[in-house]
Structure formats: structure tokens, C-alpha cells
Amino acid sequence: MRKRVLSGIRATGRLHLGNYLGAVKGMIELQNNPSYQCLYMVADAHTITTPYDPKQLSDNRKEIIIDYLASGLDPQKSILFIQSQIPEHFELTYYFSSIVTIARMQHLPTYKEKVKQYPQNNTMALLNYPILMAADILVYKANLVPVGADQEPHLEVAREIGRKMNQLFKTDFPEPIRFATKGEYIPSLKGEGKMSKSVEGSYINLTDSFDEIRKKIRSIPTATTAGGPLIGGLKTLFILGQIFLSSTDYQNFKNQYNQGNLQFSQMKDTLAQVIYEELKSFQERRKEIEKNEDYVNEVIKEGAIRAREIASQTLKEVKEKMGF
Numbered sequence: 185m186r187k188r189v190l191s192g193i194r195a196t197g198r199l200h201l202g203n204y205l206g207a208v209k210g211m212i213e214l215q216n217n218p219s220y221q222c223l224y225m226v227a228d229a230h231t232i233t234t235p236y237d238p239k240q241l242s243d244n245r246k247e248i249i250i251d252y253l254a255s256g257l258d259p260q261k262s263i264l265f266i267q268s269q270i271p272e273h274f275e276l277t278y279y280f281s282s283i284v285t286i287a288r289m290q291h292l293p294t295y296k297e298k299v300k301q302y303p304q305n306n307t308m309a310l311l312n313y314p315i316l317m318a319a320d321i322l323v324y325k326a327n328l329v330p331v332g333a334d335q336e337p338h339l340e341v342a343r344e345i346g347r348k349m350n351q352l353f354k355t356d357f358p359e360p361i362r363f364a365t366k367g368e369y370i371p372s373l374k375g376e377g378k379m380s381k382s383v384e385g386s387y388i389n390l391t392d393s394f395d396e397i398r399k400k401i402r403s404i405p406t407a408t409t410a411g412g413p414l415i416g417g418l419k420t421l422f423i424l425g426q427i428f429l430s431s432t433d434y435q436n437f438k439n440q441y442n443q444g445n446l447q448f449s450q451m452k453d454t455l456a457q458v459i460y461e462e463l464k465s466f467q468e469r470r471k472e473i474e475k476n477e478d479y480v481n482e483v484i485k486e487g488a489i490r491a492r493e494i495a496s497q498t499l500k501e502v503k504e505k506m507g508f
């Protein structure tokens with residue numbers, strides 16, 4: 185049997201470069217490897233763990249599917265679906281929650297960060313996020329999870345839950361591991377923390393125009409003189425440079441930096457141009473797909489049927505083993 189792959193993106197807005205490099209690139213790579221069966225969802229249920237607008241959630245669900253298709257995910261090769269259309273994820277979450285302590289969830293760094301970011305929104309759904317994520321993965325018995333480095337603590341929880349379920353109830357969940365890309369952690373354009381869509385000024389959207397990209401790259405805080413350790417905005421600039429520039433260009437800029445004669449504006453504008461070139465074909469494909477709503481609806485409908493077939497089998501098995 186082919187190994188399974190599961191990944192997803194929250195429906196909190198349009199995709200940014202961090203989502204693309206840390207998650208989508210890995211999703212595409214695995215989809216094109218015939219050894220894997222890939223399931224990629226829009227994590228709409230995870231969206232309500234932070235403040236949200238129902239109208240925007242409703243629109244974003246479809247927008248993420250369009251982003252997936254425009255990035256090169258192919259419904260002939262991967263199952264593309266919307267998380268909330270597969271009720272088995274939620275039922276399994278409940279069963280899993282019976283073997284996870286509250287203390288374990290409260291100690292997660294990701295939970296603490298979100299509570300700090302949204303102190304008015306310290307909800308049960310937020311606390312449950314990693315259990316739902318474990319259910320998302322294990323309901324398909326997925327072995328590989330292409331997600332960014334920020335998701336590693338959640339994957340550890342998924343492995344712990346799988347192990348404990350296997351011990352207690354003799355299930356056969358695999359230990360899912362993260363599939364890392366070379367852009368597994370894209371720092372913020374502001375030079376502090378990660379690129380994140382909830383932090384204004386930290387990200388480049390996949391749909392940004394050349395002028396917007398150039399303006400954003402130019403805004404990365406860099407030192408007035410070159411040389412010294414690569415920290416803050418400099419780190420962001422060079423990480424993006426390493427990913428997008430040719431190795432010759434990158435090395436030239438790096439040497440100039442070390443020698444103290446780098447023109448930051450020149451490096452920034454070259455980088456903006458190359459990023460735009462990579463995003464241009466995505467943007468063109470996106471415009472085409474947007475026009476074809478029936479096709480997008482069909483992809484979503486088909487995806488739900490195929491995902492549910494697998495998920496319902498796992499759930500049946502788990503219920504029997506747990507004594508239901």
C-alpha cells in the first residue's frame with residue numbers, strides 16, 4: 185500500500201510566501217512522487233481557534249482550494265478537500281481527547297503564543313487544536329506531513345497520541361513525521377519572528393504585484409553598512425536570497441556583504457524581481473481557475489467523497505477497539 189501524506193492550511197486569508205515555501209512546495213513534491221497517496225485539506229475548522237469573520241471564512245475556504253490548484257496541486261494526483269466536510273475528524277478528536285491531559289496541551293509553546301496574541305480568545309477549541317490536528321493526520325494513517333517547522337510541536341503530540349492509542353487499544357497508527365522543505369522557516373519581513381499572515385508587514389502574498397513585492401522587500405530593515413552577524417532583517421534578506429537567487433548571485437551578494445560594500449538596494453531589487461518571476465505563473469494560473477467556479481466546486485465535492493471513504497474506515501476500527 186502507498187504511504188499516505190496529509191497536510192492543510194488554515195482558511196485565515198490568502199497564502200503568503202511562508203505558507204508556500206514551508207508547506208505547499210513540499211506538498212507538490214510529494215504529490216509528484218508515485219510512492220505516496222496525498223490528501224491536502226483546507227483546515228477551516230482550525231480557523232475558528234483564533235478570532236475570525238464567518239463571511240471571510242466562507243470565502244477563504246474556496247480561495248485556498250484555488251490557491252492549491254494554481255500552485256500545481258492536481259486533483260488527479262491528490263485528494264483536495266475541506267476539513268469540516270469530513271465529520272470523522274471531529275469524532276476522532278473527541279475519542280483522542282480522552283487520552284490527552286489538559287496539562288500537556290497547556291504547556292505547548294504554540295498554545296501559549298496564541299493566548300498571548302489573543303488573550304480574549306483562550307478557548308477550548310484553541311486548547312484542542314493539536315488534538316484535532318492529530319485526528320486530521322491519523323484518520324488517514326498518514327506517515328508524512330509536509331508542514332513548516334513551526335508545526336513540529338503539534339506533530340510530536342500526534343505521535344504521542346498514536347503511540348498511546350496503539351498501546352491502549354491495539355490500533356495500528358503510524359508515527360507521522362514532518363516532511364521539511366528548504367523554506368521550512370521563513371522569517372518575518374520585519375526581522376523578528378516568523379512570516380505570519382496575522383502580523384501586518386511581515387509577509388508577501390502570493391498574489392502581490394511586482395511593485396508590492398519590491399516595496400515590501402525594500403522595507404526589510406537592514407543595517408546602513410554591510411558586514412557583521414546576519415540577524416534580524418539581514419537574516420530574512422539572506423534566507424530569501426538563498427532560496428530564490430541563483431547560487432552565483434547569492435554568493436556575490438554574500439561576499440560583498442562580508443567585505444562591507446554590499447548595496448542593499450541592489451540585492452533587494454534583484455530579489456524582488458526573482459520572487460515576482462516565480463509568483464507570476466502562479467498568479468496567471470490563479471486568474472484562469474477563478475473563472476471556472478464549477479470546476480472548483482467539483483474538485484471540492486469529489487475530494488470529500490474520496491477522503492471520507494478512508495476516514496470512515498479508520499473511525500469504524502477505532503470505535504470497535506475502544507468498546508463502542
Ligand code: AQP
Pocket residue numbers: 192193194195196197200202203204205206207227330331332333334335367368369370371378379380381382383
Ligand atoms: N513563516 C513560515 N515559514 C515556513 N512555513 C510556514 N507556515 C506558516 N508560516 C510559515 C506553514 O504554512 C502552513 C499553513 O500554516 P497555518 O495553517 O498555521 O496557517 P496560518 O496559521 O494561517 O499561518 P500563519 O501565517 O502563521 O497565520 P497566523 O498568523 O494566523 O498564525 C503550515 O504548514 C505552516 O507550518
